[in-house]
Amino acid sequence: MNIRALGFLLAVMSLAVNVLRLALPALYGDVSDVGPYTTLLMSPGLPAASFLMMAIGGMAVIFGTAEPIGTPVTSPPHRGNRTTAQPLLLTAEAQTAAISLNERLTRFRSLPADAVSAEASIEFDAIVAKHLPHLRAAHDGARLTVPDGSTEAEALDHDYAQSLDRLTATVDRLVNDCSEAARDRFAVEQRFIEMRHPDGSLSI
Known part of the structure; x- marks a missing residue:
């Protein structure tokens, strides 16, 4: 009160x-x-x-000075001076790997909907919604424990870049599989037209 x-x-x-x-x-x-x-x-x-x-x-x-009677004033728990909201100074290797992955993600999203199989869509969604966010959060948490520019930071960024490259390779495979399937479907339709209309004349 x-x-x-x-x-x-x-x-x-x-x-x-x-x-x-x-x-x-x-x-x-x-x-x-x-x-x-x-x-x-x-x-x-x-x-x-x-x-x-x-x-x-x-x-x-x-004036904002009212406090409940009998409520002790406590200070917030110490959580360190740095947070993941602060930008990390990544190495050039890690930055390059992140840019490359973003380009592949954009490439997959640009594929026609009918060219993306259900399996590829599920795997891509898992990468975007789970694998990549979890990797970034774990890397940021580890990097905040070491000084920027230190040997430990460079080692963590190197491992991070390798993990990003693995994700990039997976997205590349998904893009290639979807593109190949789309081209195969076109080839089937093309062969059908060649067989159904061998001389180029219109036939019903």
Whole structure:
């Protein structure tokens, strides 16, 4: 409960008791002996104090200083100074491998839909949605543990580039298989036309 809520609660309680102070004498006569707690709440100074607490709580909320009463202030856990959001200084080998893979991914996406088999589509989706993101995340996490430009960073980037090259080779194979299948389908249709129309004349 914060200061403003406590002040609001006291104000409501004070208002209720003051209403009872006016109503009870009309119903029961003398109610001067109502107990110490009710006497305290019926005191004229309590409404002013409660409204003062409401004002303080309101100012605290406006200026962003209101905190729940009894809540300890804790600092966030230490997570290091570098995050994966910061750009990594990759080696030229790793950059080249990443560019080459992006080109192959773009090439596959440009294939006609009817030229892509279901198996090739499943394998490509797995590369894009799982294999490549997981590889990048693991590499970035490892690279953030070593200084940029160090021997350890170069070794990690070299291994990363080799993994990217493997993915590039797989996408190349998918593109070639789909392209070959499309050309084979065209060759079949071409042979059919040659057999059905051997002299080039229109035949029904």
